[in-house]
Amino acid sequence: MEAAAVRTTLRSGEVLFSQGDPGDSFYVIEHGEIEISVLANDGRKLALDILRDGEVFGEIALFGGERTATAAALADCVLRQIRRADVLATLRRKPDLALDFIEALCDRLRSLSRKLEERAFLPVPVRLANRLLYLDAKLGAAGRVTVSQADLADFVGATREGVAKVLAVWRSRNWVAVSRGSIEILERAALERVGDAYRK
Amino acid sequence: MEAAAVRTTLRSGEVLFSQGDPGDSFYVIEHGEIEISVLANDGRKLALDILRDGEVFGEIALFGGERTATAAALADCVLRQIRRADVLATLRRKPDLALDFIEALCDRLRSLSRKLEERAFLPVPVRLANRLLYLDAKLGAAGRVTVSQADLADFVGATREGVAKVLAVWRSRNWVAVSRGSIEILERAALERVGDAYRK
DNA sequence: GCGGCTCTGTGAACGGGTTCACAGACGCAT
DNA sequence: ATGCGTCTGTGAACCCGTTCACAGAGCCGC
Numbered sequence: 001m002e003a004a005a006v007r008t009t010l011r012s013g014e015v016l017f018s019q020g021d022p023g024d025s026f027y028v029i030e031h032g033e034i035e036i037s038v039l040a041n042d043g044r045k046l047a048l049d050i051l052r053d054g055e056v057f058g059e060i061a062l063f064g065g066e067r068t069a070t071a072a073a074l075a076d077c078v079l080r081q082i083r084r085a086d087v088l089a090t091l092r093r094k095p096d097l098a099l100d101f102i103e104a105l106c107d108r109l110r111s112l113s114r115k116l117e118e119r120a121f122l123p124v125p126v127r128l129a130n131r132l133l134y135l136d137a138k139l140g141a142a143g144r145v146t147v148s149q150a151d152l153a154d155f156v157g158a159t160r161e162g163v164a165k166v167l168a169v170w171r172s173r174n175w176v177a178v179s180r181g182s183i184e185i186l187e188r189a190a191l192e193r194v195g196d197a198y199r200k
Numbered sequence: 201m202e203a204a205a206v207r208t209t210l211r212s213g214e215v216l217f218s219q220g221d222p223g224d225s226f227y228v229i230e231h232g233e234i235e236i237s238v239l240a241n242d243g244r245k246l247a248l249d250i251l252r253d254g255e256v257f258g259e260i261a262l263f264g265g266e267r268t269a270t271a272a273a274l275a276d277c278v279l280r281q282i283r284r285a286d287v288l289a290t291l292r293r294k295p296d297l298a299l300d301f302i303e304a305l306c307d308r309l310r311s312l313s314r315k316l317e318e319r320a321f322l323p324v325p326v327r328l329a330n331r332l333l334y335l336d337a338k339l340g341a342a343g344r345v346t347v348s349q350a351d352l353a354d355f356v357g358a359t360r361e362g363v364a365k366v367l368a369v370w371r372s373r374n375w376v377a378v379s380r381g382s383i384e385i386l387e388r389a390a391l392e393r394v395g396d397a398y399r400k
Numbered sequence: 401g402c403g404g405c406t407c408t409g410t411g412a413a414c415g416g417g418t419t420c421a422c423a424g425a426c427g428c429a430t
Numbered sequence: 431a432t433g434c435g436t437c438t439g440t441g442a443a444c445c446c447g448t449t450c451a452c453a454g455a456g457c458c459g460c
Contacts (some may be wrong), residue, residue, distance in 0.1 A: 038313070038316070038317050038320070040317075040320075040321040044320075044321060046316075046317070046320045046321075059306075060306050060309050060310065060313075061306075062306070063299075063302060063303040063306045064303075065306065065310060068309070068310055068313040068314075069313065088299065091295065091298065091299060091302075092295040092296070092299065093295070095291065095292045095293070095295050095298060096292070098291065098295060098298040098299070098302065099263075099288065099291060099292065099298070101302060102263060102291070102298065102301060102302055102305065103263040103264075105302065105305040105306065105309065106259075106260050106262070106263045106265065106305065108309060109260045109268070109305065109308060109309055109312065110260065110265060110268055112309065112312045112313060112316060113238070113260075113268040113269065113312060114268075115316055116238070116246075116312060116315055116316045116319065117238050117240075117246070119316065119319055119320060120238070120240075120244075120246045120319060120357055121240040121244060121246075123416070123417090124416080124417070148436090148437065148438090149437075149438065150436095150437075150438095157320055158417075158418090159417075159418055159419080160437090160438085161417090161418075161419080161420095161438095161439085161440080162416090162417060162418070164438060164439060164440080165417095165439085165440075167438095167439095168439070168440080178438080179426090179438095180425080180426055180427080180436090180437060180438075181426095181436095181437075323446070323447090324446080324447070348406090348407065348408090349407075349408065350406095350407075350408095358447075358448090359447075359448060359449080360407090360408085361408095361409085361410080361447090361448075361449080361450095362446095362447060362448070364408060364409060364410080365409085365410075365447095367408095367409095368409070368410080378408080379408095379456090380406090380407060380408075380455080380456055380457080381406095381407075381456095
C-alpha cells in the first residue's frame with residue numbers, strides 16, 4: 001500500500017520515541033511488540049496500550065505536534081516507518097484512505113475517552129479486572145496473561161503492591177492463579193462481573 | 201461551506217445528546233455555549249470542555265459508534281447540524297477538507313491525552329490552577345472566571361468542598377478573589393507556578 | 401423584609417490507595 | 431549448589447481527597 005515505507009528494527013527495551021519529541025512519522029508493526037505509555041516527570045508511568053503485529057501507532061503527531069506518548073519495544077521489533085510528507089500526499093490522492101484514517105483516529109479517541117472515564121470513576125479492582133480481560137483477549141494466550149504485576153500496575157494506573165493485594169483476594173476465591181510473570185484467569189465470569197460493577 | 205447544515209436551537213439546560221446514544225451527526229455552534237462531559241452511572245460528572253461560538257463537536261461518533269460524551273447547553277444555543285452522509289460525501293470530494301478534519305481529530309486526541317495525564321499524575325490543586333487559567337483564557341472575561349464552584353469541581357474532577365478548600369488557601373494569599381458564581385484571578389503568575397509545579 | 405433558594409465555607413471522620421519496609425520465592429548463570 | 435537479581439506477598443503508617451454535617455451569605459420573588 002505504501003511503497004514509501006522504510007523498514008526499521010528495534011531491540012527489546014529500546015525507546016522509539018518519547019513524549020514531547022517532535023515526531024513526523026507513523027509506524028506499522030510488521031513484527032514485535034510495542035508499549036505506548038505516558039510518563040510523569042517523577043518517573044511514574046501509565047501504560048496506555050500494548051500493540052502487536054499489524055497494528056499502527058504514532059499517527060497523532062503527524063499533524064504538526066509533539067508526540068503525546070512514549071513508544072518502547074517490549075520485544076525485538078520490525079517496523080515500517082512512514083513519513084509525514086508521504087502520508088499527506090497519499091491521503092490527498094486517496095480520499096477513501098483518508099476516511100479510513102479518520103476512522104482509526106476516532107477509535108483511538110474512543111479508547112482514550114474510555115480510559116479517562118475509568119480512571120475518573122472506577123476504583124482499582126474494577127480497572128484491574130477490565131485490563132486483565134482486555135490483555136487476555138488481545139495478547140490471546142487463552143486465559144493466560146503473561147505480564148509482571150509491576151507492568152500490570154502501570155497499565156491499570158496503580159501500584160505494584162495494590163495490584164498484588166487485589167490479586168491475593170481473587171486468588172483466595174479461585175478466580176485467578178498467579179505465578180511469576182503471568183496470571184491465569186480461572187473464573188472469567190467473576191472478573192467480568194467485577195468489571196461491569198459500575199457500568200450499570 | 202456546508203449547505204447541508206440544518207439549523208437547530210437549544211434552550212439553556214437542554215441535553216443535545218447523551219453518552220451512549222447512537223449519534224450520526226456533528227454540530228457547529230453558531231451562537232451559545234455547550235458543555236461536553238462524561239457521566240458515571242451514579243451521577244458523578246466530569247466536564248471535559250466548554251465550547252462557544254464557532255467551535256465544533258460531536259465528530260467522534262460520525263464513524264459508526266456511540267457518543268462518547270454528553271453535550272448539554274449552558275446557555276440558549278443556535279447550532280448547525282451536519283449529518284453523517286453529508287460529511288462523508290464532502291470529505292470524499294475534498295481531500296484538503298479531510299486533512300483539516302484529521303487535524304481537528306488530532307487536536308482532540310491531544311487534549312484528551314493531556315487530561316488523562318493530569319488526572320493520573322497531578323493532585324487537585326495543580327489541576328485546579330490549570331483549569332482556572334484555561335477557563336479564563338477561553339471564556340475570556342479578563343481575569344474573571346464566571347462559574348460556580350460546583351461546576352468548577354466537575355471540571356477539575358474533584359468535589360465542591362475540595363475546590364472550596366483550595367480556593368480558601370489561595371484567597372488567604374491574595375491569589376484570587378472569590379465571590380458568588382465567579383472567581384477573579386489576582387496573581388496569575390502564582391497560579392501558573394502551581395500549574396507548572398509537576399510539569400518539570 | 402421575609403421566606404426560600406442556591407452557593408460558599410469549614411471542620412471532623414472516614415477510606416481507598418500509596419509509601420515504606422521487609423520477607424520469601426523463583427529462576428538463571430556460573 | 432550457590433548466589434544474585436527480579437518478582438511476589440503482606441502488614442503498618444500515612445495522606446490526599448472524599449463524605450458528612452452544618453453554618454453562614456448572597457440573591458430573588460412576593
